[in-house]
Amino acid sequence: MSSYEWQFTILFQYWPIFLRGALTTLEITFAATALGLLIGLPVGVLRQARSRWVRLPVSVYVESIRATPALVQIVWIYYCFPILFGLQMSAEVTMIVALGIHTGAYVAEIVRAGINAVDRGQFAAAKSIGMSSLLALRRIILPQAGQKMIPPFINEFANIMKLSTLGSTIAVYELLQESNNLIATIYRPLEIYTFLALVFFLITYPWILLSQRFEARLQRRA
Amino acid sequence: MLSVKHLSKSYGNLVILKDISVEIGANEVVAVIGPSGSGKSTLLKCLNFLEPYDGGEVRFEGTLVGYREHSAGKHLAKEKVTNLLRARIGMVFQNFNLFPHMSVIENLLEGPVQVLGENRAEVEHRAQALLLKVGLQDKAHARPSTLSGGQQQRAAIARALAMRPRLMLFDEPTSALDPELVGEVLSIIAQLATEGMPMVIVTHEMSFAREVASRVIFMEGGEIVEEGPPEKIFRQPDNLRTQQFLSRVLH
Ligand SMILES: Nc1ncnc2c1ncn2[C@@H]1O[C@H](COP(=O)(O)OP(=O)(O)O)[C@@H](O)[C@H]1O
Ligand SMILES: [Mg+2]
Numbered sequence: 001m002s003s004y005e006w007q008f009t010i011l012f013q014y015w016p017i018f019l020r021g022a023l024t025t026l027e028i029t030f031a032a033t034a035l036g037l038l039i040g041l042p043v044g045v046l047r048q049a050r051s052r053w054v055r056l057p058v059s060v061y062v063e064s065i066r067a068t069p070a071l072v073q074i075v076w077i078y079y080c081f082p083i084l085f086g087l088q089m090s091a092e093v094t095m096i097v098a099l100g101i102h103t104g105a106y107v108a109e110i111v112r113a114g115i116n117a118v119d120r121g122q123f124a125a126a127k128s129i130g131m132s133s134l135l136a137l138r139r140i141i142l143p144q145a146g147q148k149m150i151p152p153f154i155n156e157f158a159n160i161m162k163l164s165t166l167g168s169t170i171a172v173y174e175l176l177q178e179s180n181n182l183i184a185t186i187y188r189p190l191e192i193y194t195f196l197a198l199v200f201f202l203i204t205y206p207w208i209l210l211s212q213r214f215e216a217r218l219q220r221r222a
Numbered sequence: 223m224l225s226v227k228h229l230s231k232s233y234g235n236l237v238i239l240k241d242i243s244v245e246i247g248a249n250e251v252v253a254v255i256g257p258s259g260s261g262k263s264t265l266l267k268c269l270n271f272l273e274p275y276d277g278g279e280v281r282f283e284g285t286l287v288g289y290r291e292h293s294a295g296k297h298l299a300k301e302k303v304t305n306l307l308r309a310r311i312g313m314v315f316q317n318f319n320l321f322p323h324m325s326v327i328e329n330l331l332e333g334p335v336q337v338l339g340e341n342r343a344e345v346e347h348r349a350q351a352l353l354l355k356v357g358l359q360d361k362a363h364a365r366p367s368t369l370s371g372g373q374q375q376r377a378a379i380a381r382a383l384a385m386r387p388r389l390m391l392f393d394e395p396t397s398a399l400d401p402e403l404v405g406e407v408l409s410i411i412a413q414l415a416t417e418g419m420p421m422v423i424v425t426h427e428m429s430f431a432r433e434v435a436s437r438v439i440f441m442e443g444g445e446i447v448e449e450g451p452p453e454k455i456f457r458q459p460d461n462l463r464t465q466q467f468l469s470r471v472l473h
Contacts, residue, residue: 119317119319121315121317121319122319122321124267124272124313124315124319125313125315125319125320125321125378126321127272127305127308128270128272128308128311128312128313128315128382129308129309129332129333129337129381129382129385130305130306130308130309130310130333130337130338130385131305131333131336131337132301132302132305133301135336135337139332139336140321143323144322144323
């Protein structure tokens with residue numbers, strides 16, 4: 001064991017920096033989650049569409065996102081969007097858009113798995129009383145699938161929170177970036193990174209716990 | 223009421239139904255019997271187009287089921303048209319398929335309110351009467367999962383009846399039930415039959431078919447092997463395959 005002298009107390013005076021970083025992290029997380037749900041819910045449903053011309057583009061989106069790293073997606077959007085679409089976005093907005101698009105694919109998979117987990121007989125029963133596919137989806141399938149989707153949604157939310165640290169690569173002032181800056185000023189990487197890890201654990205773990213609770217409750221009810 | 227002509231269906235190159243023709247008149251109760259895998263469920267699902275058929279035609283009250291009339295080639299009918307037809311044909315499944323996230327009475331209200339756009343209060347009145355009829359008046363607000371299999375199936379029958387169907391299809395309604403619960407479900411179906419509800423019922427309950435059906439159809443290998451009045455089919459079937467099947471299930 002080396003005899004490093006930990007000095008956590010000096011971090012206390014910098015709490016506004018951590019608070020600022022945490023707020024940015026939360027902002028990105030909530031906004032990206034909202035965008036991810038907005039994209040993922042319809043995409044997950046459309047992946048089951050009867051027409052292959054609907055299924056094909058959504059499958060390309062989902063699979064290409066799942067088969068590329070989030071970091072590559074972020075830098076791609078950061079550097080290519082302005083050039084290809086003339087779209088100038090701040091680094092933070094870029095982060096939200098990128099993580100939203102990223103999460104959308106995973107949400108879509110959760111939605112698809114949720115729908116598939118509903119007993120086929122439910123769809124037959126809904127159709128047998130004259131329901132259209134859309135009405136059956138809305139009234140019968142999604143309410144049942146929705147319950148099964150809640151735990152993985154919460155997990156995904158915790159994932160976005162962790163992925164938000166990738167923002168530091170494009171200079172978004174989230175927790176990691178703020179920490180790096182602070183290290184450059186006070187030269188205390190061990191304390192700061194340890195504290196950073198602790199902060200992430202504290203804001204992420206409750207969600208993982210919540211998701212497990214939900215899952216256990218669903219299992220008990222089944 | 224229902225007319226089936228030269229109906230055929232395959233999955234890939236696996237032929238499930240071959241040249242099925244049958245007429246079902248108003249007030250008729252048709253029992254379909256036959257070994258498992260003979261295509262009984264598939265036939266039933268083709269009747270309300272839960273499964274699309276490939277060849278031949280199904281007509282319900284004169285209307286072609288599932289496909290567009292007067293079109294060159296074969297074109298699916300508009301989804302709306304097929305849905306409307308289905309709304310008039312009740313179906314009861316082997317596994318009940320009640321909506322588990324709704325109470326029993328909500329299961330009954332769902333179709334009339336959401337599909338037919340009927341007034342909720344009026345339907346509720348009718349639904350209560352139906353629950354009384356199937357002996358579930360005190361289970362109106364229970365969740366399906368808290369009911370016995372027999373109660374669930376009675377609720378499923380009530381759900382189908384709430385749509386005021388003109389024809390009922392039953393797919394082995396008692397096969398998933400414990401033996402002691404079979405009777406309560408069969409007696410409700412028998413009562414419906416005496417009230418003049420036309421129905422097609424796939425069943426393994428031979429004594430029930432004999433008592434309630436006006437006609438019995440024996441299927442094997444995707445074909446109708448023999449059909450006739452129950453006295454004939456059960457006492458002196460013409461076909462050797464029918465005889466063999468019956469001697470297997472009756473002893
Ligand atoms: N979705 C499907 N894909 C392929 N084969 C099927 C499908 N559904 C049913 N079959 C086959 O069709 C045949 C008839 O099935 P079914 O109508 O369920 O018979 P029954 O109700 O008389 O037991 C069986 O051989 C079954 O394996
Ligand atoms: Mg069957």
